[in-house]
Amino acid sequence: MKCPKCNFENPADTKFCGECAAPLPSSEEISAPLTETLETPKEELTTGSTFAGRYQIIEELGKGGMGKVYKAQDTDLKEKVAIKLLRPEIAADKKTIERFKNELKFARKIRHQNVCQMYDLNKEKGAHYITMEYVDGKDLKSMIRMMGQLSSGKTIFIAKQICDGLAEAHRLGVVHRDLKPQNIMVDEEGNARIMDFGIARSLKTKGITAAGVMIGTPEYMSPEQVEGKEVDERSDIYSLGVILYEMVTGRVPFEGDTPFTIGVKHKSEKPQDPKELNTQLPEDLNLVILRCLEKDKEKRYQSAGEVRAELTRIEKGIPTSEIEIPKKKPLTSKEITVSFSLKKLFIPALVVVALIIAAVVIWQILSPKQIASLEPAKPSIAVLPFVDLSPQKDQEYFCDGMTDEIITKLSRFKGWKVIPRTSMMRYKNTDKDIKEIGQELDVVTILEGSVRKEKDDIRVNAKLIRIKDSISLWSNSYEKKLESVFAIQSDVAGKIANALQVELSPEEKERLAKKPTENLTAYDYYLRGRQYYVRYRKQDNERAIGLFKKALEFDPDFALAYSGLGDSYGQRTLKFGFPNTWLEASIEASERAIALNSDLSEAYKALGLAYFGKGWSRKSIKANQKAIELNPNNVQATGNMGWTYLWMGEFEKAMPWFKKTLALDPTLPYSYYQMGTVYRYLDDYAKAEQWLNKALDLQPDFPEAISGLIMCYLAQGEHQQAVEQSQKLLAMAPDGFRALNIAGFVELFSGNYEQAQQYYQKSIEIRSIMENLTNLGYVYWKKGQRDEARKLFSQSLVLCQKQLEQGSEFSAAPYYIAAVHAIQGNKEEAYKWLKKAIDSGWRNFRLGSRNPLLENLREDEQFKQMMAQVKEMVDKMRRKIEEKDY
Template sequence: MKCPKCEYNNTDESRFCSHCGTRFETSEDISEVPTMTRQTPIEDFTPGSIFAERYQIIEELGIGGMGTVYKALDTTINEKVALKLIKPEIASNKSTIERFQNELKYARKVSHKNVCRMYHLSKDNNSHYIVMEYVPGENLKSMIRMTKQLSVNASVNIAKQVCEGLAEAHRLGVVHRDLKPSNIMIDREGNARIMDFGIARSLETDGVTGPGLMVGTPEYMSPEQVEGKRADQCSDIYSLGIILFEMVAGKVPFEGKTPISVALKHKKEIPQNPRKINNQIPDSLSSTILKCLEKKKEKRFQSVEELLEELTRIEKRLPTTESKIPKRKPITSREITVRFNLKKLFLPAFVLVAVIILVTVGWNFLSKEAGAVPLEDMVRVAVITFQNQTGDSNYDYLQEAIPNLLITSLEQNKYIRVTTWERMRDLLKQMEKEDVRVIDRDLGFELCRQEGVDAIVLGSFVKAEKTFATDVKVLDVETKNLIKSTSSRGEGVDSILNKQIDELSREISRGIGLSERKARPPKVQIADVTTTSMEAYNYFLRGRDDFEKYYYSDARRFLEKAVELDPEFALAHLYLSRTYGFLGDRTKLDESIERFKKHSKKVTGKDGMYVKAILASMDEEDKDREKYLKILQEMSKRYPEEKRVHFELGLHYMGREMNDEAEAELKKAIELDPKYGYALNQLAYLYSYQNDFERALEHFHRYASVSPGDANPFDSMGEMY
């Protein structure tokens, strides 16, 4: 029998989940639900439906002991929230609901970066629900399941963050009482967020919990909770000790077939030293874990601040290692579950040709041609977010700027196959992590493993007076071993463009195993093919980001500033052209296209081919139409992961009524990015042109289900009808 809460496979005769303690409902249990709740109409919680005249359901996030949690859009404030629908057998008890309300008054006072905010408890048509902060990410239990056991470094880091959140709650007199991995979310930036404060205590009264509902989860309950005694901050410390044990060992210290058997082990059995399971755990950490798990409260850490201090000391002593990268293994394809997020495109007729074609030019604008090196012989590299260690948030933009510049520089080497920033963002969307701004080490490794990348580049930058220094580390994705460490420094932030990127790219090329000949520096320096002004590059990044979010007016302002600072900044002119097109400014569009043409002469490689395709598309003669098609076909062979190439081919084939070819190319684009709105929109229209209204409608409905509040899919359906 599969547990509806944690999906653990239990024996058929089990009445409780041996993994999380959830009681399985039987026909007898169902008969005990009060008549009032049985007569209550079942709410429609399908994606796109409206609940309580305010919350538009996006998707179901999970099912727990209290009820079902949904991701929803609060249409009043236009923000995503988590909505927990409380089970009828719990909500039907008036005293329980009253305790919820009282406890939430205290829980709402806990405001901390490591605590998920609780907003309010409400009722709609006899359905009680709690509205909470929505935290995009993964819960810790899922992470442990996926990785089997976390690294010591990651485990200590997460435990420290949980300590910080608990410290604030305990300071306000709020005890969690049901701390467990499934109640800890790891958000997009890698921050641990504790959820469900105040809920467990609301259930702590005899006879009100409903049949079989336990306060706390057996595997994480302290001995005093097992005995029915009042939980305090030392109880939370015990539960955190269990969680820390599970992170580093891959399993909890006490397991059993029933919740009672597990509970008794908490009272009577001494936990195993986690080092016997994982010998990579330092003695100091195993001792800390075992101290958290002392049966008597007075022998444990007496505050989370005390535990936090010890974890900080342990973290400072954790070792680092270096080794060489092993021989690469062949890259295999990976099937991706398709989810859709359509953004309909409305364009004036006079910009259709120019802007649609300009859309094809992506983030990594000025790269060196890949030549005839077979794809399988190229080293696959990815660059993730750099850490700002200057202490000045004004330099946060370099966290993204440096990786983008390194990608552009590395792409000039035909022996390196770089995973673009756009591709990383597409993968994040597929993981439901599109809101992530910072790709940290752990998330970077996860993305690289999915994509079959060989080496990952990460780093940091610091500032001492006028000197900027950039530190880079290259790690093998498969083993996580360090294979190259290098740094570069220069005077002023512009030295990153004028000196450091070129030096670092050369050292990275050597570090991934390229020979001296293959790793030789490119003929064109990064500043020559982008911009010499870091300020202009900063404005460009902000403009590009707003453009991708459809904030065209804001994008225009930033991009105009970028080209004002550097009139020869070709990539900024390109995005500015696209922006003018979407804003319907014909005069500015034509002027910007001419400036782009003027300054795009240096462009080679992949983007040089894009430029040739753009120029060919602007001439209506048949010979240039064929030239445009041939360029795109060649690009699809050389750069099979460029979704925009497949999209453009699909559009071109649609215009020539080559429907089979159009469908194939649009599907390739969607396979690369299941949330690629432009491609999904065109594919839906392609089906409607072929009178295949069922498939067209399917795409529009998928769009509506994942884009609450957006009228475009309904407009599209109206057009089709």
């Protein structure tokens, strides 16, 4: 309100001027311009009264364009709300009310920490009113009046938040149309909130508000608004430019005696350069403001995101003393309250004092506290295992399935970091608090939840928590029939994306809404199968296969069940030592899953693993790349990429994938084992042992890590340590295929042929492969049993040739062919195949130089040159990796 004596701008509800203390006319005495946001309400609610049977009126907050606004206590929900009571003449217009209803449908979709939440439009005894979130703070207009020009740091800090709120509204197709500092509240923590999307109109519903009606406040209206034309989000960008101008200069770019005069200036006059009014203004910020104020909307920034990006860039160049740091991150709806006005003042002498005190308080709130980056990190989340609250406590598999499915849905969002299930299940029934878990996993948010399942009824509670301050960003309870389980999973993932201000692509939304199956019995069997599959034990693998097949009996087109079979079949060969025929079964099941659902990342991962087992490196990479494209957080696919490149001998390509796996799954021992393995192949045994021991710190009985240490010791000639570790491995699995092979290899290196023979014979009883056939043949050869040795060599060569005929691109087959010839003294053939092995990616020169299988070549100059050649390759890759500081 402008003082008639000194022209000082005062808050709307102030009775005395803050500059000269002169009495101010009441709002009813002022003849307001007839724009939709400046008219005066007539109806009033009394403090202490109960309105609409549930709202206890606390105080009047202010007067908006559509009516008066009150602070009230919602006695039903036990929380404070703001109530906007519409003027009777506005409420009497049925078309206007219908327009509000339509607009509110869109406005209610905006759920963002920088937007005040709109609730409902209701009617009580002929009076229409809107309920909205209640936010405690001061409007930006009052701040500017009190403080004058804001610093560049404060301006950028507030403006970035406004951009974030606008970006979310624009994403949903909602334009504000009356953006002004009076509609932007700043709370005690310095968090900005955009108010009053009540006059917004959907871009997709033309005709709800007729073109030609002036909607907005003249000082902040875009040229196209002034002309009564249709507007889009770029109109809000113009209004944002006016606000930025006012923040840095203390005045609006255009003023006038009437709305018409101001409007003409918006259309035709060039604004005074803000830098002329504020010489401390950075030139880049000056240019951003002027671009926002372009008359031609095509020349403005085309989105709020573009403006924010520019502000972020500029912020990096301003003095650190000016960078604004919030006391804490913005709160969410239901945790923030709104106050529109200063306390009512009763004597003129106190007005100036109050304003000075308020200015000091706001300055303290918004002044720099420390130096830190304000750039938001990419969304990162960990989903804790959902708790089983079912009466019989027999739904753990269902709760784990709920956890798994939500993780999977979130993982498909590009640009997110989502901790995979393998890490999260370690926190089942944990006593650790969320801050400790967040630090261990390096995430910003955690989702926790519970499931209560009884017959066909399900109740799911979910809560998203920001770890830094334990604030709930979103929560909800679902009480549904079991048939709604997929809708619940999708809704939780979608609401999390919304709470974390992530815009999903149309493709992501489509995938999110897709049901895995229409048959709940099939889904139940699938979840039970997953529970067994992830235990990675032989007996559980067989149970998983049976349950996945059972699921397919109820839904023959259940893609996830086929994908589960593909995974399980592949594991039978690669982990449990079953014949390669299971790899073909894996490929068939995985391809069937893909045919049913081409968006299924899990199926491509299973297919890639089977291809890897067959030695088809290029196909494996292609399948895993597709899996990662569909789900960037598919930790198994990223690991498989690393292993494929490792076996191809391209360690510099393997390392980034293993590093990504570690970042995605930082508590999984296998992540550290992979890092140890790549360093072992890089001939850096100190680092290899360091990583492998980290894996064992997490899981002391982790067989793969123990095997990796054994290979390190053998390569370095530390036989006794290798023997000790191999015995530890055998103690864990006396009849284990891997344990027997490694124990036999250790004894072969040590020259203990009798013991080596026993281990390899047991191993071959389980499964014959190139490795154990060739190594046992060497033992017989050294013992003088040449006929037995040649039989084993012949069997090994058959397997090697079969692999090559089937298209294997890895080095194992040519390496063992070379070994067979080397043992028998056929050096020409040995070198021919050893070269093929090197060409196919064999790089283990350190272990190869010590391997007894190649002892007949050891003193040859040709062998030494070949090993030197491989060493040079490895050294070159290691240097490249060291340059990247892995």
